[in-house]
Amino acid sequence: MKPDPNPPLAPAMLHILLALAEEDLHGYGIIQEISRQSHGHYKLGPGTLYDNLKRLMDQKLVIDAPKSSLSDDETRRLYRLTAQGRTVLSAEIDRLHSVVQEARLRLSEKRPRRV
Amino acid sequence: MNPSLxxxxxxxxxxxxxxxxxxxGEEMLWIFDEQTREGRSLQLFFDILRSLLVQQIDTQLHPQPQPSGFYSEISSTPPLRRIVHAAILSILAVLTLTHLSGSQGPQPRLSDSPLVSSSRVHHSFTYWHLYRIEGYPALALNITNSSSERSLSARNPQSGDSR
Known part of the structure; x- marks a missing residue:
């Protein structure tokens, strides 16, 4: 049995990749974006953020963004989603989509049990 | 923000x-500063303790690969962490030895027992350092005997003559 090339992502990893999908962000920006996307339900702490960010960087899914002169806060490091990271994120979204579809199908087919 | 936190x-x-x-590290501290203003201190401490556990396990499971080749550069910078640990251990060792030697050493004090005569108390005060050589019985015996004789002969010259 071949190992899955895109295994399911941990929730924190998924949210980080999703936060970086639109633009480069620094650590605190990622936390704020995740909070915004989840309507304040999912708040990441710095420990969890950097544990997962380190793992994503080790897998080359996220890299350090080069510092731009237009950036307001040049002292902060920005993180960028790589092409590989975008592919992994897309694969994860597809997987979640199929899970949601399957769940909806099963819930709609559910019939009351016969006693 | 509480500086001790x-x-x-x-x-x-x-x-x-x-x-x-x-x-x-610096970024985590910066986010800590920002988030403590929102009153999330307790959660932040749980978060960093969890992160500490994860990172320590990760380091144990996946140690940093050593560079291979004909030679490798050895860092010549002093390992500050080891120096601090060595200093703390040295201080603890010195304090322990001092404490132990102090508790085993002579502790001259006046005894309330009527069996102890005042001259013996005076002797223990004057020659307290001789009591430390109890590890070498023969030597200690010789020194104490000679010292006692000298002290007695100094006090009572007639007793020395009688020998």
């Missing part, structure tokens, strides 16, 4: 593996 957070951060700490 920041110091505690920084201390826990310092226990992380150096590679992780050097890479993300």
């Amino acid at each position: 920041r110091v505690l957070y920084r201390s826990i951060l310092h226990l992380h593996p150096p590679a992780f700490r050097n890479r993300f």
Whole structure:
């Protein structure tokens, strides 16, 4: 049995990749974006953020963004989603989509049990 | 913001593996400062303790690969962490030895027992240092005998003559 090339992502990893999908962000920006996307339900702490960010960087899914002169806060490091990271994120979204579809199908087919 | 909380957070951060700490430490501290204003201190401490556990396990499971080749560069910078540990251990060792030697050494004090004569108490006060050589019985016996004789002969010259 071949190992899955895109295994399911941990929730924190998924949210980080999703936060970086639109633009480069620094650590605190990622936390704020995740909070915004989840309507304040999912708040990441710095420990969890950097544990997962380190793992994503080790897998080359996220890299350090080069510092731009237009950036307001040049002292902060920005993180960028790589092409590989975008592919992994897309694969994860597809997987979640199929899970949601399957769940909806099963819930709609559910019939009351016969006693 | 409570400065002692920041110091505690920084201390826990310092226990992380150096590679992780050097890479993300400052940013984590910055986010800590920002989030403590929102009153999330307790959650932040749980978060960093969890991160500490994860990083330590990760370091144990996946140690940093050593560079291979004909030769490798050895860092000549002094390992500050080891120096601090060695200093703390040295201080503890000295304090322990001092404490032990102090408790085993002579503790001259006046005895309330009527069996102890005043001259013996005076002797223990004057020659307390001789009681330390109890590890060498023969030597200690010789020294104490000669010292006692000298002290007795100094006090009572007639007793020395009678020998």
